[in-house]
Amino acid sequence: MYLPLTLVSGSIIISLLVSLYIYDLSGFYNLDWVEQRHTDRLLVNINAGFDETSALLKAKFRNSELIVLDFYDPEVHTEVSIKRARKSYPPFLNTKQVKGNELPLPSNSADKILVILSAHEIRDDAERISFFKELARVLKPAGQVYVTEHLRDIPNFLAYNIGFLHFYSRSTWLNTFRASGLQVSKETKLTPFISTFILDKHGSAS
Template sequence: MEPVRKPFQGVLNIIRFNWHFYIIAIGIVSVLILIATNSNVLISSTLYVVCTAILVTLFISLVVSWYVYDVSDLYRFDWIENMDTQNPQKIVNINAGLDESSAFLKHKFKQADCTVLDFYDPLKHTEVSIKRARKAYPPYAGTKSIKTTTLPLADNSIDKVFAILSAHEIRNEEERILFFKELNRILKPDGQLVMMEHLRDITNFMAYTIGFLHFHSKSTWMRTFSSANFRVSNEIKITPFISTFILEKNGTTS
């Protein structure tokens, strides 16, 4: 049976897991409006402009999130139609505490042996939003907890690895490179790594303002890929806000 996402599930989850940010923003706007009502025309006009900017920014970020997570093809995986999804393969899906993709991948790759790995570490990933998400969504059946630098899989054993909106949670560059070297190690010589991420670019800045700093830049990712001996065979723009890199092995890691 094909998995189905509920209407507005993505954007409602963002509000649900990050409600403290919205409460803080509404609180700031309320205080500024209170100050503005007791100030001169110049100050009150300036404060009203600031309040409007805050509210418009929140609205735009939610609209973009609704488009990306609820309207686009992100979780339908129609963008992987050119991949072989029918023959038996070994695939791995890696998440960082919130797994919204394994059920859809398993449906897409019906004949595949699918392993789900979760590198969430409560000592490193202390964001309250992730903790709330883990309470709301239990791990996919059979999910294995792992460390980013040591994957419990044999060399050259996996056909495809998916990292859907998860790898950016590895904030340390050295750790991130070691993680990608491990992905290189487990992939077969003709295997593929499919990594999907927001980028720290002007498009995501326009959507999420300072929130785009949580993402890595394309140059950072390219440096990571190169250091782990991956090459980009294709880059897919599912939306203007999401980039998917199809990576292939480019030699042996060291």
Template sequence: MEKISRAPFQGIGNIIRFNWHFYVLFLLLLVVGLLFTQYTLTRLMLCGAAIATLLSLLVSWYIYDRSDLYTLQWLDDMGLRPRHIVNIHAGFDETSHLLAHKYPEADLQVFDFYNPEMHTEVSVERARKRYAPYAGTKVISTAAVPLEPASVDVVFLLLAAHEIRDPSERTVFFKELHRCLAPDGKIVVLEHLRDIPNFIAYTIGFLHFFPGATWKKAFNSAELQLEKEKKITPFLSAYTLQKNGTAS
């Protein structure tokens, strides 16, 4: 099957484009601090912050432009047999066209749970303005996924579920996915974790991610069984879930 190519530096370009306010503010603080401060310690701290920022950009370039993330080859050993698949995102969708290309025989539905009153990331707002949604995308509520019970073979949640910041909302959402999942169906959740590799890469920015224990608690609360956990890169973890009591 022919691969879908991405533009060079597309991933890191989007990160800078959608978060430009952070980088402009930091650059201003860095220049002003280095020009006007007389304290060596302050200068060293600013240089350290600059190095940390450059490191985060380098890691992001590796993840989003150089790794196998968007080839979707990491899905090949997960035992997926998709006939009816659902891709759910949080306002910015880079994967639906890739999934449609990888599983051309499957029926694909795309849902967007982004709610500007609850999910308040300015970067998502900018992404939504720049990129048109995948054709046929439906806006949904995390509390009511518009699918029949036991009707879906695979649900994909790729770098999206962390935007659900409220634990109770997260539990309700995964219970909805449990309801919609076929008896032998699977849910694939891909996320950065609040762990050491992501702290090294993003320093305090890793607080935007959740620890692995938080995800596992949400899965258990929704009576979902963790079938498999794997690393896509040192910074990304993929969880394959199924209904409790389902044989592998």
């Protein structure tokens, strides 16, 4: 009777400790892992209704214009956690509600596009590829796309148990990027639990 309860409690505690490490102790929100370039005139930060980074990006890139887009569609993106987060965190000022496959931005206009811990909310493969094709369209030829995600791998399984199934594998992301016309120029890990793929139109796939 007590063993299942102990296992569940232990799993929850481990997940909370890992989250504390990732988000509060690792320097994740310092955004030092986001490169500042003198050519960064227009930044686009895209979320799924849970936005903890736009204010930080605005402070970091003071000389750049920041556009914030929210692709959350309650009829398509049905995760309960996102609905709770949207109630707890108000959107960044002037956030625009958009469709992932119809971003209201000109082609070749963005110097840097950031999709931080949100792209995995697009559960349909075709929809996700369509979304990244839009990112490729909007991105300048010398621009960068930052995609930061948990992966469906051993570290995240140990941290989140079956919750790691909500994430995608590295190979799934690489296939998505290739299908959308984007390539990985760099891949980094701030912690064993989070990966950042830096994409461009002319990089070398990993």
